[in-house]
Amino acid sequence: MADLDFEEGDFAAVDLETTGLVPNSDEIVSIAIIPMKGYRILLGSAFHTLVKTGRLDEKSIKFHGICPKDLEGAPSFEEVSGKVREMLEGKTMIGYATDFDRAFLRGSYKKLGRLASPVPSFDRSIDIARVEAWLLRREGTPVPRRFSFEDLLERYKLNPASRHDALSDAYLAASIFQRQLKKCSELGITLSELRNLRDPDL
Amino acid sequence: MFPPAEYLSKVKPFSLLQKAELAELVSRMDVEFYKQGKAIFRRGERTERLYFVREGKIGLFSEAGLEEVVEKDELLGVDAAKSGWMPEYDGKALEDAVVFVLESAAARLVAERNEGFRDYIESLSSKRFLHLMGTSLREKEGSLHRPVCQIVGRSPVFCSREGTLMDAIRLMVEQRVGSVIVVGPGMEPLGIVTHSDVLRHINDGSGALEPVERAMSSPVITVGARSSVLDAYVKFISHGVNHLAVVDDGKLTGVISIKDLVSSLEVHSYFFRVTKGAAWANPGEFVTPEKGINEVIRNASKRGLDYPSISAIVARLADAAAKKAISQWFGDPEIGSAVMFTGELGRGEFSFPFEAGLLVVGSKRVEGLQEALSKVGIHVRNVDCCDADMKVFLGTLRSERLLELIDTRYILGDNHACLRFRDALRERVQQETQLEKVMNIAGSRKEAGALLREIADGVKTLACRHGDLVPKPTWERIETLGSQGLIPLGLSETLKETYIALRTFELMGKVCGEEGRVDRNVHKKVIKTAMEQIKCLKELMSWG
Numbered sequence: 242m243a244d245l246d247f248e249e250g251d252f253a254a255v256d257l258e259t260t261g262l263v264p265n266s267d268e269i270v271s272i273a274i275i276p277m278k279g280y281r282i283l284l285g286s287a288f289h290t291l292v293k294t295g296r297l298d299e300k301s302i303k304f305h306g307i308c309p310k311d312l313e314g315a316p317s318f319e320e321v322s323g324k325v326r327e328m329l330e331g332k333t334m335i336g337y338a339t340d341f342d343r344a345f346l347r348g349s350y351k352k353l354g355r356l357a358s359p360v361p362s363f364d365r366s367i368d369i370a371r372v373e374a375w376l377l378r379r380e381g382t383p384v385p386r387r388f389s390f391e392d393l394l395e396r397y398k399l400n401p402a403s404r405h406d407a408l409s410d411a412y413l414a415a416s417i418f419q420r421q422l423k424k425c426s427e428l429g430i431t432l433s434e435l436r437n438l439r440d441p442d443l
Numbered sequence: 444m445f446p447p448a449e450y451l452s453k454v455k456p457f458s459l460l461q462k463a464e465l466a467e468l469v470s471r472m473d474v475e476f477y478k479q480g481k482a483i484f485r486r487g488e489r490t491e492r493l494y495f496v497r498e499g500k501i502g503l504f505s506e507a508g509l510e511e512v513v514e515k516d517e518l519l520g521v522d523a524a525k526s527g528w529m530p531e532y533d534g535k536a537l538e539d540a541v542v543f544v545l546e547s548a549a550a551r552l553v554a555e556r557n558e559g560f561r562d563y564i565e566s567l568s569s570k571r572f573l574h575l576m577g578t579s580l581r582e583k584e585g586s587l588h589r590p591v592c593q594i595v596g597r598s599p600v601f602c603s604r605e606g607t608l609m610d611a612i613r614l615m616v617e618q619r620v621g622s623v624i625v626v627g628p629g630m631e632p633l634g635i636v637t638h639s640d641v642l643r644h645i646n647d648g649s650g651a652l653e654p655v656e657r658a659m660s661s662p663v664i665t666v667g668a669r670s671s672v673l674d675a676y677v678k679f680i681s682h683g684v685n686h687l688a689v690v691d692d693g694k695l696t697g698v699i700s701i702k703d704l705v706s707s708l709e710v711h712s713y714f715f716r717v718t719k720g721a722a723w724a725n726p727g728e729f730v731t732p733e734k735g736i737n738e739v740i741r742n743a744s745k746r747g748l749d750y751p752s753i754s755a756i757v758a759r760l761a762d763a764a765a766k767k768a769i770s771q772w773f774g775d776p777e778i779g780s781a782v783m784f785t786g787e788l789g790r791g792e793f794s795f796p797f798e799a800g801l802l803v804v805g806s807k808r809v810e811g812l813q814e815a816l817s818k819v820g821i822h823v824r825n826v827d828c829c830d831a832d833m834k835v836f837l838g839t840l841r842s843e844r845l846l847e848l849i850d851t852r853y854i855l856g857d858n859h860a861c862l863r864f865r866d867a868l869r870e871r872v873q874q875e876t877q878l879e880k881v882m883n884i885a886g887s888r889k890e891a892g893a894l895l896r897e898i899a900d901g902v903k904t905l906a907c908r909h910g911d912l913v914p915k916p917t918w919e920r921i922e923t924l925g926s927q928g929l930i931p932l933g934l935s936e937t938l939k940e941t942y943i944a945l946r947t948f949e950l951m952g953k954v955c956g957e958e959g960r961v962d963r964n965v966h967k968k969v970i971k972t973a974m975e976q977i978k979c980l981k982e983l984m985s986w987g
Contacts, residue, residue, distance in 0.1 A: 282474035284447065285546075403446035412446050412474075416541075419476035423539060426478075 246432045247422050252277040252367075253332040254415035256407040257342050258307060260296040264341075264348035268294040269318060270307050273407035274328045275415050277335065280422060282415045288328055289408040291315040306406075318349050326350075326361055333436060334366035336414045337390045342366075369393060369414055371438040372421045379428055387440060393417050445469060447543060450497065454516050455962040459559035471549040477501075477536035484534045491527055491547045494519040499540025503532035511971070512537060517963050520547070521567050570937050572944035572969050573749060591675050592668040594704065595689055595697035601626045604633055608644060608658050609651040611636045622686045622698065625659045630694040634659030635686060665690045668697070676704060740795060740954045750946045751918055758791045758852075761799075764819040766855045772815035773808065780806035781856030783864075785827065789850035791916045792899075792946070795953050797821040802851055803828045805860045833867040845872055849903060850914045869912050891945045894973040898942050901980045905929065908984075917942055930983065938976050944969045 254275045261267035273289040275282060291307065293315045302308055325346070336342055343363045350360040370388040373396065377384050390410070394401045397417050403409055425435060444452065444462070448469045451457035457465060474497075477483055483501060484490055494501070495518050503511040510532055513519055520528040527547060554561040566572075601624040602610050611623040615638070622637040636659045644658040645651070664682045666675045668691040678687055679701050689697035740753060762784070769782055785800035787793060801816070801823050803809050807830060813823040827848070829836040837845070848868060853861045899917045906912075906920050909929055918939045925935025948966065 280476040280478075281544075284469060284473060285471045287470070400446070403449060405444070409446055416446075416474070419474075419541070420539075423476065423478055 247426050248279040250277075250279055250422075250432055251332045252335045252415075252418070253329055254282070254335045254411045254418065255329070255339070255342050256336055256411040256414060257345055258304075258407050259345055260294055260298065260301045262341075264344040267301075267345075268292070268296050269345055269349055270294055270297065270301075270312065271407040272321065272325060273411040274325065275408075275411045276328065276332070277415055277418070280419050282412070282419065284412075287408065287411075288324060289406075289411075290321055292321065293317045319353055322350065322353060329361065329363060332365070333432065334363055335369065335418045336366070336411065337369055337393070339366040339368045365436055367418070367435050368438070369417050369421060371440060372418070372425065372435060374440070375430075375435075375438050376421065376424055376428075390414075447472070447474060447497075451495070451543070454495075455964065456518075456560050456563040459563060460553060460557055464553045464557055464560075468545060468549050468553055471546045473544045475542045475544050477540045477542060479536050479538050481536045482533065483536060483542070484530050486530055486533045489527055489529050490520065492520060493528075493545040493547055493550055494534070495543040495545060497541040497543055499542075500537040501540055501542070502535050502537040503530075504535060505532055511967075513967075514963070517967060521564055521964070567964060567968055570940060570968070570972055572940055572965060572972075573947070589672050590669045591666055591672060591689055591699065592691075592697070594672060595668075595699055597697070599624055599688070599695050599698045601630075601632075601695060602655060603628075604654070604656050606655045607652050608636070608641065608649075608655050611655050611658070612641055612651065615641075620698075621700065623655075624663060624688050624695055624698060625655055625661075626695055632663045632665055632688040632690065632695045634661035635663040635688065636660075637686065663688045666699070667691070672704065675699060679704065740950065750943050750950060751916065753950070754792050754916065754946075757793050758788060761788055761793065761797055761821060762852070762854055765816055765821060768815045768819045768821075769812065769855060772811060777806050777808070779857050779860055780804060780808075781858065781860040781864075782812075782854045783851040783861060784854060785848055785851050786824070787850070787899075788821075789852045790914045791852065795950060798824055800824050800847065801826045802848065802864075804833070804864045805830065805857065829864065833864055834871070837867055837871040840871075842875055845875055846900065846903065846907070849907065849912050852914055865912070872907060872912060889970055889974070891948050891970065891973075894970065894977065895942065895945050895949070897977050898938065898945075898973065898980070901977065901984065902938075905980075905984060930980075934976065934979055934983075937972065938980070941969055941973045941976055945973060 254273075254277060256273045257269050258271035259267050259269055269292050271289075271291050273287070275284065275287040277283060291312055293312050297307070297309050297312070329346075334343065343366055346363055347360055370390075370393065373388050373393060374384045388396075390404075390413075391401055394404075394413060394417070397420055399413055399416055403413060445466070448462075448465050451469065452460075452462075452465055457468070460468070477499075483494065484492075486505070494513075496513055496515055498515060500515075501513040501519065502509050503513065513534075519534070520530070550564075554564055600614050600618045600620045600622075602614060604625050604627065606625075611625075614623050615621065622635050624632050625634045625636060627633050634656070636655055640658050640660060644653075649657065664678055664684050664686075665688045666678055668689050675687055679685075685701050687699050688695055689699060740757065765782075765784070781804045783789065783802045783804065785802050786798075788797065788799040797820055799816075799821055801809075801812060803812070803826065807828055809826050809828050812826055816823050840848070845868070849872070851861075851864070851868075902917050902920045902924065905924060909924075909927070911920075911923065915923075921930065921935050921939045921942065924930040925932055925939075930938070944965075948969070
């Protein structure tokens, strides 16, 4: 049953670049969304954009490498909000640290005020780090800490040098999830159980 | 670059695309994860997709079972890029597989714009293997596009401007060069003194103790060490000079002559060096890996010479080496006796390292022959000895040995003895009724060496059946049979192409190592085509 669930699952691998770590005060500078139908990553329907913001500071530039000049001519979040909503509606969001991305997305829609009402909840999401921890615990392997994205890339033999931007990270997250799905289907976990996984007490 | 595009950019034929073209192709592709056993496509169901295996293996199944395994970095459905694709097999994941699923319409679109990509797909689809393989190494080492520093053979010979003409003459004699570069205190080239300059200067009545500056031509024409060989070529032509000073950051680092340039471009000069050079003083050096035949073959392959051309030259070199080794060991052969190569070398083909059979006619002196030839790098598998009564010797041989002896080529001794042997062999083969029964051509083995033997034996048997016992390379036999209508024209053309491609794989693998490896798509297609064609050949033989 679980496998049928997965084969038909509508997913969207998401990655954001932001000006900082606080959803209420910081802003999104780049969004990448790659839809997945079951095990298939649909690159043809991928969406990737930079988002105009006035809040870029040196610290965040060092982190994501996006400079104010890159954002010249980029759309505002308001301009892409419709597209983002359309791509995520009815989908299970996949990614690394999805709580963070969900909080930023919700925060961005809230800032739009009445234009965006009602604010989408993005309540269905799967965090690939949590899935990996769950898979290991099922094998009886202790999980000493939360996996970093690099840890996951290494575990699935994906090239960390391929990390260039939000689109690359969303693709790598989708690639990891493809492989995790296969393992999960063999262990009989359902999609809703995967969505409800929480970080263990470490 | 986006990870899938980055990956594809290193694999043929996608490596032939421009960045934007590849991005376009990738933007219309899906990345599928197939669990082991999952069906990917079905036999007879038309598809408009190409499948690139990124990880894992795909099995191609007929009703009889697994026919072929498609592995990492292989592309399935190349024909789809041209006009859609009708799989002959069911495709299933043999193990968990990640597959890039490309739209054939997108591939067609980029193929329309990119000539290299289009050419690759069309050549693979129409089995023009040699065209595909011939360019693979040249791309890596295009002679004219290499940096000049790669063809500078020795340190520059130079003197300071304060030196005398005599100093320059002494340097020319001691270093055996035709020119000396005159340099300033910072090694910057100021001028050049050549043989002709010296002669002209002395003829004008000037003394050898005069400053070299007075005899030199200035300024000297220079070329950057990192400039291309093509740039150097243009300078030679446009300035009408025979020498160029090679400079790096304005300082002299070498000299190239027009002769160096010609040597680097002209493959035959390598053969010339081996046949005429110092290596011949000792036949053992014939196979010195760095300087000998290995290098010759390597350079010839890299410069795009095809297997038949290399084979024609190398077989002659092997003859010459064997002749020298045997005569040094034994002195002149007895009257009425001769030595011949049999097997592959006997028909003018070669594998590397060399392996051959020997046939000694009219003499029983065979001890030490194997040892003598091993000194020139030829491993002698077996020595046959046929004394004056050739008919008795041939009468004792079974069919498979007769078939092997059809390929015999004279090395040294009495040529008439060879001709008498060939006449006796012809007579014996005509009486032999079992010749074809020894053939074991199945076309079911996937190893290049086995396929080569099966094609060579099949073609030789067919030629024998029609009275052609002339020893010649397999591709020439195929051509002859094709021109006589004994093999259908389409088959003979592809068979010849496939045979040479298999030979080239073998050679590149042994001589050029990793850099000589042909991409997997071409390799697989050649093997598959060879297997199909051996079956056709077998059918043709069974028709009588």
